[in-house]
Amino acid sequence: MDSQKIKTLIVDDDPFVRDMLGMILQSGDYGVETAENGIDAVEKFKADAGINIIISDMNMPGMSGLELIKAIRDGGSDVPIIILTGNNEISIAVEAIRSGANDYLLKDENIQDTIILSVERVMEKYHLKMQNIRLMADLAEKNKELEKSNAELKELNNLKNKFLGIAAHDLRNPLTAISGLSEILIGEAFGPLTAEQGEYLSIINGTSNEMLGLVNDLLDVSIIESGKLDLVLKKDSLKSILENRMKISSIIAQRKNITINADLHDVPDTLFDPNRIAQVMDNLIGNAIKFSPTGSHVYITLENKGDALQVGVKDEGPGIPDDEKAKLFGEFQRLSVQPTGGEKSTGLGLAIVKKIVNAHGGDVRVESAVGSGTTFYFTIPPDGRA
Ligand SMILES: Nc1ncnc2c1ncn2[C@@H]1O[C@H](COP(=O)(O)OP(=O)(O)O)[C@@H](O)[C@H]1O
Ligand SMILES: [Mg+2]
Structure with a gap:
């Protein structure tokens, strides 16, 4: 021993x-x-x-x-x-x-043998028990360290959000100015443009708008992550907001010859934040257009499921592989499916969608299979539970 x-x-x-x-x-x-x-x-x-x-x-x-x-x-x-x-x-x-x-x-008469065996066995058990106690103490110590580094990580994450928020916020005003002023020039408000001037101004305008979109997404992530997403709730019609967003999206869809069809049931007005829900719809319809081939169809539905009002956005795109679905709603997650028309992709859209819908007390889910398109559904509680 x-x-x-x-x-x-x-x-x-x-x-x-x-x-x-x-x-x-x-x-x-x-x-x-x-x-x-x-x-x-x-x-x-x-x-x-x-x-x-x-x-x-x-x-x-x-x-x-x-x-x-x-x-x-x-x-x-x-x-x-x-x-x-x-x-x-x-x-x-x-x-x-x-x-x-x-x-x-x-x-x-066997005690000569049994006593040694018994002592050995009992001592071994005792040592194991002591070892166990030491291990448990070690574990408790390690847990404490883990908790401490978790708290530090949380603190760092908060700092990152704050930084992201400040940077995005401060970039927004100059970008808005570039976008707005270039648009005025494109409109030839200060005299006619040469073809080249027009072309370059269009690039300036398009690029600044893309940057503005990214900066707005970053700002949203920062706001949502720091728990400061304040919904401005209003009793409103999901149907009319959907119709409105479809109209705007169909302009982009036309460029890819994609047709948007809708089957929108009448549902009771409910409490939600119209701007934020519009953002959710824009993201989902935008994705359906962005990741689908030219000439395909997008179907939008609105249904009353009793315990929830449900919006569906279905496309005829490539579908999402099963092993990528878990990542869909994470931040900065761009998956194997890529835009079909050279559109920008940051991987922030669905993360924001999920957070906004969850903040309303609803859910987002996806039904998709490779080769047979994708449908995103989101729900909003019908009785203003948000
Ligand atoms: N309708 C869709 N069909 C196929 N893949 C999609 C669809 N919507 C999203 N995805 C995949 O999920 C990723 C994340 O989407 P999202 O968060 O909206 O970011 P982004 O649109 O900036 O790429 C996309 O890059 C794409 O790979
Ligand atoms: Mg997107």
């Missing part, structure tokens, strides 16, 4: 038993101390912190083995205890184990 000698305390009122067990254990290279009854044993155990295991008789004058176990355990020690019993005392042995003994041993 250990390099350090294990010290046993043998407790028995019979000097012959003490001597015999002492000799067996000493020849097994164990240290031995003896006591002649429970009271004696408690004293010796208290006085000698080096005692690793107690081996005690049950019937002794003064203090019995059972009382000894209780005294040791009540004193807060979980030192291993083996009790010695006669053949007709098994029920007492069971009681001893219940009271906190670790093993029992029959005082018979």
